[in-house]
Amino acid sequence: MDPPSPILSFEDVTIESGPLHETGMWNISFALQPGELLLVRVEPEHARLPLADAAVGVAVPTQGRVAFLGEDWQAMSADHAAAQRGRTGRVFDDGGWVNNLNVDENIVLAQRHHTARSEEEILDEALDLARLFGLPGLPRGRPGSTRRLDLQKAACVRAFLGHPQLVLLERPTRGVYADLIAPLVNVVQAARRRGAAVLWTTDDQQVWSNRGLRATTRAKMFGSQLHLMEPEP
Numbered sequence: 001m002d003p004p005s006p007i008l009s010f011e012d013v014t015i016e017s018g019p020l021h022e023t024g025m026w027n028i029s030f031a032l033q034p035g036e037l038l039l040v041r042v043e044p045e046h047a048r049l050p051l052a053d054a055a056v057g058v059a060v061p062t063q064g065r066v067a068f069l070g071e072d073w074q075a076m077s078a079d080h081a082a083a084q085r086g087r088t089g090r091v092f093d094d095g096g097w098v099n100n101l102n103v104d105e106n107i108v109l110a111q112r113h114h115t116a117r118s119e120e121e122i123l124d125e126a127l128d129l130a131r132l133f134g135l136p137g138l139p140r141g142r143p144g145s146t147r148r149l150d151l152q153k154a155a156c157v158r159a160f161l162g163h164p165q166l167v168l169l170e171r172p173t174r175g176v177y178a179d180l181i182a183p184l185v186n187v188v189q190a191a192r193r194r195g196a197a198v199l200w201t202t203d204d205q206q207v208w209s210n211r212g213l214r215a216t217t218r219a220k221m222f223g224s225q226l227h228l229m230e231p232e233p
Helices: 051-055 078-085 103-114 119-132 148-160 177-193
Strands: 008-015 025-032 037-041 063-068 088-091 166-170 197-202 217-222 225-228
Touching: 008 051, 025 051, 025 063, 025 197, 025 225, 051 063, 051 166, 051 197, 078 103, 088 148, 103 119, 103 148, 119 148, 119 177, 148 166, 148 177, 166 177, 177 197
Parallel strands: 037 197, 037 217, 088 166, 166 197
Antiparallel strands: 008 025, 008 063, 217 225
16 A cells, blocks of 8 residues: 655755745755654744745746646646645745634635635634633734734634644744744644644744654755755654
């Protein structure tokens, strides 16, 4: 019997820098199986790294292949790719908020769009996640008027809503490490136990040295290249 396909795989992927991504990536290869966590150390100046965009098929490789659940993103139809993105969750490096919607509307938007779940079911799960992150409920103000800590917690609620199979965390604790790291690690580990794969990027030494993450693999971005590190004993 053939082994199952990785949840996410990069095969010799090169993406050149451009207006949307200030830093390119060259010849990157790795694979994430269910339950695995890849922790990537990036430099603070990597403001627009295409790693997460490539992982969800938004950034198109100039060379190589990115596959989700064994399927090349670029070989999927537009409708199928959109449906598959509904099986991913993400904390965006730049926030990723729709500014003319309230935060609570932003949180449930993808689930409303990609699934046939009832409104009640979506909201119940979102409220459960909000409590895990220390929120009394879903923030209802506009993103621009919501305090940073609450907005980052809301971003984590949005990322894990719907039990995604792939979770992309782009510097999720930046500026709020002390208040967010414990609940975030707990939710990450619960997702991994359910079989999700997690790709976490950070420029924070506290995150990088936190053994509670129990990363399966660690890597560092040096310029445009990803260097996988030897597994820890």
